[in-house]
Amino acid sequence: AAGVIQSPRHLIKEKRETATLKCYPIPRHDTVYWYQQGPGQDPQFLISFYEKMQSDKGSIPDRFSAQQFSDYHSELNMSSLELGDSALYFCASSPRPEKLFFGSGTQLSVL
Amino acid sequence: DAKTTQPPSMDCAEGRAANLPCNHSTISGNEYVYWYRQIHSQGPQYIIHGLKNNETNEMASLIITEDRKSSTLILPHATLRDTAVYYCIVRQRDDKIIFGKGTRLHILP
Numbered sequence: 001a002a003g004v005i006q007s008p009r010h011l012i013k014e015k016r017e018t019a020t021l022k023c024y025p026i027p028r029h030d031t032v033y034w035y036q037q038g039p040g041q042d043p044q045f046l047i048s049f050y051e052k053m054q055s056d057k058g059s060i061p062d063r064f065s066a067q068q069f070s071d072y073h074s075e076l077n078m079s080s081l082e083l084g085d086s087a088l089y090f091c092a093s094s095p096r097p098e099k100l101f102f103g104s105g106t107q108l109s110v111l
Numbered sequence: 112d113a114k115t116t117q118p119p120s121m122d123c124a125e126g127r128a129a130n131l132p133c134n135h136s137t138i139s140g141n142e143y144v145y146w147y148r149q150i151h152s153q154g155p156q157y158i159i160h161g162l163k164n165n166e167t168n169e170m171a172s173l174i175i176t177e178d179r180k181s182s183t184l185i186l187p188h189a190t191l192r193d194t195a196v197y198y199c200i201v202r203q204r205d206d207k208i209i210f211g212k213g214t215r216l217h218i219l220p
Binding site: 004033035042043044045048056058088090092098099100101102103104105 | 145149152153154155156157160196198204206207208209210211212213
């Protein structure tokens with residue numbers, strides 16, 4: 001069965017650089033969620049999209065932005081990266097209002 | 112605000128049933144109880160969910176008290192691969208998931 005695909009799996013950036021993470025939801029899933037998980041922490045909700053419109057917003061820094069495209073894939077853009085942005089970033093999709101399916105995550109390391 | 116309370120860690124012998132408790136005393140009538148788990152650094156995995164009736168699937172059973180203020184996730188025959196952090200989550204069905212602290216379950220050989 002198709003799963004949520006995230007790319008890249010690993011990303012290394014320098015401070016103040018920009019990063020773009022991509023998420024390809026399961027086909028026919030219309031809702032995408034982004035989560036950030038710092039070392040030793042629980043996943044924190046960042047933002048979600050339903051039918052290409054932002055549907056909810058959590059503790060997402062102003063330096064971050066995201067969007068969902070016409071093919072339902074989503075991108076999380078992070079600018080002016082800081083050391084504290086180093087984390088696992090998970091994307092999840094769901095055929096709203098059902099359960100969420102999570103991808104394997106992108107490990108972002110900011111040096 | 113945390114809607115659920117779980118013990119931070121639990122141990123269970125391999126082959127035995129693992130019973131993970133969760134308190135959700137402020138749950139409202141239209142909120143479901145969901146359980147997810149996260150095996151080290153992998154994406155969280157859905158286990159089971161319920162509204163007020165007990166539920167069972169191929170992974171686990173969910174027992175919800177009659178007053179809905181608490182629930183128990185039961186893994187009937189725990190294996191080493193069940194070692195993970197287990198999250199009990201209260202949510203409306205079309206809402207985001209908010210992860211709390213979870214229970215770190217250790218399966219002992």
